[in-house]
Amino acid sequence: MKKVIAISTDQNYLMPVETLIKSIAYNNRNLKIYVINEDISQEWFINLNRRLAPLNITVQDAKLDPAIIQDEKISVDYLSKMAYGRILIPKLIPEDRALYLDADTIVDRNLDDLFNIDMQGYPAGAIPDYFGDFFNSGVMLFDNQQLRETNFVQDLLERGKTATIDNDQTLLNEEFKGNYLVLPGTYNVQVGGDLVTFFDPSDVDRYENELKKSEPYSIIHYTTNDKPWKTTTSLRLRDKWWQYRELDYSEIVNHQPLPNNDIPNKQGVLFTFTNDENIKYLYELAEALPNYEFNIAAYTLMGFKLIRALRYPNVHLYPSITSYNRKRLLAKADGYLDINYGGKNEEVIQKYVDKGIPVLSFDEVATERFKNADNYQTFANDDLSGMVEAIRKLK
Numbered sequence: 015m016k017k018v019i020a021i022s023t024d025q026n027y028l029m030p031v032e033t034l035i036k037s038i039a040y041n042n043r044n045l046k047i048y049v050i051n052e053d054i055s056q057e058w059f060i061n062l063n064r065r066l067a068p069l070n071i072t073v074q075d076a077k078l079d080p081a082i083i084q085d086e087k088i089s090v091d092y093l094s095k096m097a098y099g100r101i102l103i104p105k106l107i108p109e110d111r112a113l114y115l116d117a118d119t120i121v122d123r124n125l126d127d128l129f130n131i132d133m134q135g136y137p138a139g140a141i142p143d144y145f146g147d148f149f150n151s152g153v154m155l156f157d158n159q160q161l162r163e164t165n166f167v168q169d170l171l172e173r174g175k176t177a178t179i180d181n182d183q184t185l186l187n188e189e190f191k192g193n194y195l196v197l198p199g200t201y202n203v204q205v206g207g208d209l210v211t212f213f214d215p216s217d218v219d220r221y222e223n224e225l226k227k228s229e230p231y232s233i234i235h236y237t238t239n240d241k242p243w244k245t246t247t248s249l250r251l252r253d254k255w256w257q258y259r260e261l262d263y264s265e266i267v268n269h270q271p272l273p274n275n276d277i278p279n280k281q282g283v284l285f286t287f288t289n290d291e292n293i294k295y296l297y298e299l300a301e302a303l304p305n306y307e308f309n310i311a312a313y314t315l316m317g318f319k320l321i322r323a324l325r326y327p328n329v330h331l332y333p334s335i336t337s338y339n340r341k342r343l344l345a346k347a348d349g350y351l352d353i354n355y356g357g358k359n360e361e362v363i364q365k366y367v368d369k370g371i372p373v374l375s376f377d378e379v380a381t382e383r384f385k386n387a388d389n390y391q392t393f394a395n396d397d398l399s400g401m402v403e404a405i406r407k408l409k
Contacts, residue, residue, distance in 0.1 A: 045071055137164075203225065206236050209238045243259070282307070304326075
């Protein structure tokens with residue numbers, strides 16, 4: 015079976031598309047990738063093919079006539095009309111079978127088993143969406159030969175001229191309802207559900223169970239509009255996306271270990287949960303302690319004073335913190351810094367107090383109810399050096 019992958023994108027999504035292609039090439043060999051597009055330059059394809067030639071991977075320019083999709087409707091603000099490109103796969107790609115991947119996915123394992131899977135006569139294969147009675151169209155396996163014998167492309171493009179919820183995903187679900195192969199969950203691990211469960215915490219356990227059933231992960235899908243390449247996000251596996259993003263092509267060809275983006279010679283991890291962008295001495299602490307990781311979380315979006323702290327590579331921000339990251343950060347911290355102004359998350363501080371993990375603060379920002387705890391230590395408002403030394407003694 016020929017190994018063929020299709021991606022549909024535009025110039026605005028070149029960075030995530032190239033990251034996806036890097037991840038494919040890192041874990042697979044001897045395949046063809048079609049990039050369905052209207053506006054990507056010839057030079058981009060030439061350079062990419064030169065770099066991937068040692069792996070026998072070719073990236074084909076599958077140009078799409080803009081007139082074909084100009085009347086298609088989009089009702090989700092972070093999607094473009096190129097989402098309809100997957101509908102045109104049987105028309106644009108000559109091979110009998112093609113694996114479609116959304117641009118916001120990465121491939122983390124070899125896909126030979128998926129390419130060789132028995133489709134059992136179905137025209138398409140997909141994985142159910144974690145949060146609805148339908149399949150997620152971000153990863154699909156198409157039997158092009160079978161679909162060419164129908165009016166699949168023309169029918170869906172005509173129906174796409176009327177606005178629908180989730181656009182082409184709705185059309186594809188209507189088309190293949192009860193007539194698609196359910197693929198193993200490992201091929202569409204929908205980690206964007208972290209954002210969904212942020213707004214509906216009652217769904218956390220079921221979501222975590224879906225992720226558990228999909229291990230080991232083969233294709234990771236950053237669904238929703240909370241993408242790993244954004245300035246800040248609370249999605250899990252953000253670091254995994256950046257590992258592939260930062261790979262050099264020589265590292266891909268030689269299958270060198272994925273880059274380690276952790277702090278060099280890390281000495282410890284600190285955590286602060288804040289309701290305010292003002293955090294006492296955050297910049298100074300980050301600069302004085304470059305081998306310590308400072309994790310700052312909030313239930314809300316974050317203001318510029320916190321965003322500005324990202325100039326320090328040892329400061330990590332988690333706005334709109336998800337249940338998964340909240341538990342993970344609580345567990346990995348060697349100490350808690352109660353140094354934010356404004357309202358406190360006393361429930362979080364209580365967990366550290368109860369576990370006997372050091373909690374450090376300054377007089378003017380200390381939480382009154384915890385001051386007498388054995389593991390709660392306060393410093394004078396100007397005693398930055400005292401705080402620094404205390405942190406160095408945590409481990």
